[in-house]
Amino acid sequence: MPLRATDNPLVLPLLGLLLEQPRHQYALLTDLRERYGMRVRTGSLYTLVGSIREAGWIEQTDSNRTPSGDKASPAVFRVTPAGQDEFSRRVVVDLTDTDPANATRFVTALAYIGILDRATARATLDARIDALEQHAQEWEQSIETSGLPPIYMIEADFMASQTRHDIAWLERFVQRISDPDEAWPADTPSTR
Structure with missing residues (x-):
């Protein structure tokens, strides 16, 4: 388990998904499960999104969300310029890491090599x-x-x-x- 939330291996695919297009947290959760087969708990994802938002790597796109019926529409997030830099840095790090224990990280980074x-x-x-x-x-x-x-x-x-x-x-x-x-x-x- 990483000591800092921002060291979580889910950060790379989260930033990658948000670079593709802005998404709300539930869409991120669904995409992580469907595209990567990751078993991610809802609460863990929401906490991680909060951590990478605090790090300045993502921001909410709709600060003036309009209510839809009785509920406000879900917050949508996008990657900031600092998040783009962090994403590129992580792609390079994970592509060069040859530790067999990190093979999944390599494959995820390989999926995003086109950002470089x-x-x-x-x-x-x-x-x-x-x-x-x-x-x-x-x-x-x-x-x-x-x-x-x-x-x-x-x-x-x-x-x-x-x-x-x-x-x-x-x-x-x-x-x-x-x-x-x-x-x-x-x-x-x-x-x-």
């Missing part, structure tokens, strides 16, 4: 590739120097193989990013 300009995206993924290459070499070295029959090092063999697969995929993706004919969201002026 091409050069930053390439540099970020190149840094991940370099770190993964080091991990793969360490796994392979441990197999070679163990002196054990291969079956006793099967987990190291699996990790080395999986890491090599990830490296190959990332290298292909970096090539796609490098192709100026490949559509890239950050190259397109925003219409918002």
Whole structure:
């Protein structure tokens, strides 16, 4: 459990959803559950939205909400410029973090890589590739120097193989990013 609410791994997808379009809290909850399969409690989400609002990363878009029937319409939130900066920073951090325990964070950040300009995206993924290459070499070295029959090092063999697969995929993706004919969201002026 993070010590600060703003360290919660849900912050990245929340900011990402709000960058796509302003939403009210229940829509955020629904989208987190449906798009990411996250099991999020309503109270936890509302508390986290309050925390990222206090951090200055989101703001309410409708300060003069009009009542609808007996109830006021729900508050709608959007990302602030500071929130956009924080979102980009988190995408880079989560894309370069090679800790297997944070694999879900990597996949979520990968979904938003288009927020980065091409050069930053390439540099970020190149840094991940370099770190993964080091991990793969360490796994392979441990197999070679163990002196054990291969079956006793099967987990190291699996990790080395999986890491090599990830490296190959990332290298292909970096090539796609490098192709100026490949559509890239950050190259397109925003219409918002």
